[in-house]
Amino acid sequence: MAAGAGHPPYRGRFAPSPTGALHFGSLIAALASYADARAHGGEWLVRMEDLDRTREIPGAADAILRTLNACGFRWDGPLVYQSRRTQAYAAALERLSERGLTYPCACSRTEIARLARDGSEGPIYPGTCRGGLPPGRLARSIRLRTYPGDIRFQDRIQGAQRQDVAAAVGDFVLRRADGIHAYQLAVVVDDAWQGIDQLVRGADLLASTPRQLLLQQSLGLRHPTYAHVPLAVDRAGRKLSKSLAAAPVDPADPLPALLCAWAWLGQRPPPAGCALSGFWRHAIRTWCCARVPAIACACIDPEASASIGT
Incomplete structure (x- = not known):
């Protein structure tokens, strides 16, 4: 797998860290990157950022993958683990x-x-x-x-x-x-190796992007296009993944969390009563990056966020 090696004009990715279950904030980033890739007829890869083994929670990587699969995400190509790179x-x-x-x-x-x-x-x-x-x-x-x-x-x-x-x-x-x-360093090397040319991810990484651009320039690598989605925060302004009220996405019933994330991204709501498959048809057909707010328009109620995974 290498940059420019015969892949479609759009290749995106989602790169979670196995430090816990897939939470609502990560779901927003996964949903935005997946919908953007599929709406453009592109590929979507998954890379596990497990380079720092001291922070890894045993079993978290497999749990994240199971939740993504239960939510209806389908990734292209083999999984990549940073710990092997x-x-x-x-x-x-x-x-x-x-x-x-x-x-x-x-x-x-x-x-x-x-x-x-x-x-x-x-x-x-x-x-x-x-x-x-x-x-x-x-x-x-x-x-x-x-x-x-x-x-x-x-x-x-x-x-x-x-x-x-x-x-x-x-x-x-x-x-x-x-x-x-x-x-x-790792993210720059891996994105180039995998041919990632479109990066849709959380705004908490916006400040890291200039460092990554500098490294790309220093290594003679091409620059991807970037889109940073607003972070999910609670009423106290805390990143939702750090909030005491944040709950993991429930793989047994992921649609409520997907609908909430879709609304957070400013997208048109799907038909009432749609099933998971219907949600994805609607999401890929109607996704519009221009509708995503630069800053979160409203904070998620901590009590409501706690019910996302239940």
């Missing part, structure tokens, strides 16, 4: 290192927090090891060198985006102190 990430990191785009870092999180200024996604690395490791210190992680300048892209839902990665994030980690390759 470490050699590909190591090879990409080596390519970047050969071009002088990376450097070893000895800093601990405590040291960075003490010296760094705050950014929107945590402390901005102050560049302590950019000129070389301090005397007597050993490398803990590998970072990408960033340089001033805006990364720009047009999101199909969120509109024009720009970010100076060096100012907003700083030199970011590509391989962690525990030896695990970072999400930003």
